[in-house]
Amino acid sequence: MTRRQALNRAREMLAEANIEDAPLESELLLRHILQISQVELYQDPEREIKPAQEEKFWSLVKRRLSGEPTAYITGHREFYGLDFYVDPRVLIPRPESELLVEKTLALAQTHPAAAIAEIGTGSGAIAISLALNLPQANIYATDISEAALKVACFNCQQHDVADRIYLLQGDMLEPLPEAVDIMVANLPYVSQAELSRLSDFEPQLARNGGADGLAQIEKLCQQVSGKLRPQGFLLLEIGQGQEKAVTALLRSLFPSAEIELFPDLSGIARVVLLSLTTPPP
Template identity: 35%
Template structure:
């Protein structure tokens, strides 16, 4: 067994060439409680044996490719810290676009009913509940392990969310919602990226969706009208090259005002449509 680093400086040196320096400093802050300034200014500061051992464990696991979010057990989303584990997809910044799109479509003091399909860590459901305090938020996931993570995040952040174990809409009941949101699996089953980077460690069931990557997007689009209130919105995240196909899916199911929104990288990342108001949108459905 290699000798454990005895100081902050030795710990940083041990990481050189194995992981990025920024990640090494982050791990040191995690195990020691030091600030970034202290790590930089006091390389001679000593490490306790248990701190050094924990740091080396994190270093080795990261060097093997394990995601930082899983190693630290958390990831930021919409300015809040969410607990994560290998049971859930790691929240990503582009998914925050769904929150912005929902907020832009509600009136002040509104109390919308919101359904989050495939909630995973609960990042979307919890964020929407906190950003729209009057909202009634329900979150579903097929995985009981994922739901346990999501419940923990809701409790830690003080969000009122109802959680349901369900295969998409199967156990939702007869409720109708003003918004249905989802970041479903949308990667092609044999996409080589599934064997690269952080994705290797994430649950495959939260990533891959058939030969075209559209299986789950298609299921949600087809079933959503039965669970939307008239005038309600469906918003789904999808792959960088799937926006046109998802717009066709929504239009085929009778949605109106169908559009795709771009993330901060300029990629069409979320496609949305409104369930028609009877009579009001008749012309739009025929157009």
């Protein structure tokens, strides 16, 4: 069977199973087996695949059809133009979280040596994307999951930022050694009811936001005061429809702060930005 034939067949199978983006996913699986780039794949589509490779490829397609995410099968996920190692110890970074990185980088333009904390770092994708774009920043990345931090540590080494990101294990803001200028968090925000309808390949700890999905975000907001410097910024990723509740909570906790919402590419309010306006003493 040629590369083209294998790709076409896999695309059909994934599309029949209603897997979104079947063409891209089949390509990622085939490239993973052949260990080739996209350019190499399309330069020589009529090349025959060796029988052993073909057998492995169909076993991966079968795993994908059973619901396992492609990123866990290949061990890779692209985020903010960078390659990250992922496995079931961490959430697979989502494209919509790139908005959190973009907004943080825009704020950091005026604070290049800012102290930044990412709470709930998972694979480390957000903290590492920030570190690579802000060489002077001092970055803390925390997670309650020791297993997730092992993945983040590996990714920090892969991207050569292990000496610039301080990985800290603990609950919410408890492990932070100092107040920071910018705090960023993509905490679990899926409600328990919604969670029971989703595939269970990703860690519950990374997705479970309690009965209404807001438990972890609320917990963080309650702890922010004292861990965010005067004129500091808090950026939160939120789930669809959570903007009113989160804005109301922040308004009650920080009556004089500015609050802004930013939509993702689908028009869903995805990032909440809280700007503390208190001037330094």
